[in-house]
Amino acid sequence: MNSVRDKKLNISxxxxxxxxxxxxxxxIAAFLIPFLIPLSVVAAETCRPGSLCNPLGFSTLYEFLIAxxxxxxxxxxxAIVLFLVWIGFKFVTAQGNAEELKKVRGYFLWAIVGxxxxxxxxxxxxxxxxxxxxxx
Numbered sequence: 001m002n003s004v005r006d007k008k009l010n011i012s013x014x015x016x017x018x019x020x021x022x023x024x025x026x027x028i029a030a031f032l033i034p035f036l037i038p039l040s041v042v043a044a045e046t047c048r049p050g051s052l053c054n055p056l057g058f059s060t061l062y063e064f065l066i067a068x069x070x071x072x073x074x075x076x077x078x079a080i081v082l083f084l085v086w087i088g089f090k091f092v093t094a095q096g097n098a099e100e101l102k103k104v105r106g107y108f109l110w111a112i113v114g115x116x117x118x119x120x121x122x123x124x125x126x127x128x129x130x131x132x133x134x135x136x
Contacts (some may be wrong), residue, residue: 062129069122076118083111 028091088107094100 062125065125066122069125073118073122080111080115080118084108085118087111 056064058067087104090107091101094104100122
């Protein structure tokens with residue numbers, strides 16, 4: 001009898017977890033859509049009837065990548081700042097607890113690594129573009 005009840009509880013817990021994930025994805029999508037609308041406005045281009053048009057409105061791959069990187073930076077930079085503030089709060093609330101401080105130091109390390117990756121992506125794209133231009 002208990003095994004049937006346990007299975008029902010596991011199924012309901014699994015469905016609850018699935019609903020939470022689904023709701024999280026919906027919230028993330030609702031958050032990201034307003035940031036992606038400017039790309040569609042930039043992409044709007046008038047086209048002559050009967051001709052093949054560029055739907056994105058970018059003439060080079062570099063311009064397209066820079067536009068995407070700008071949107072990513074626009075979204076990620078405030079998130080990084082908020083995450084660093086949260087990490088600072090966690091440092092203060094750790095109150096000398098060695099385990100908690102170790103965990104928070106790990107958060108801080110990965111927040112800095114993420115920030116460097118996001119902000120360094122534009123530099124990397126520019127360096128690759130300069131190398132390709134030099135090879136031409």
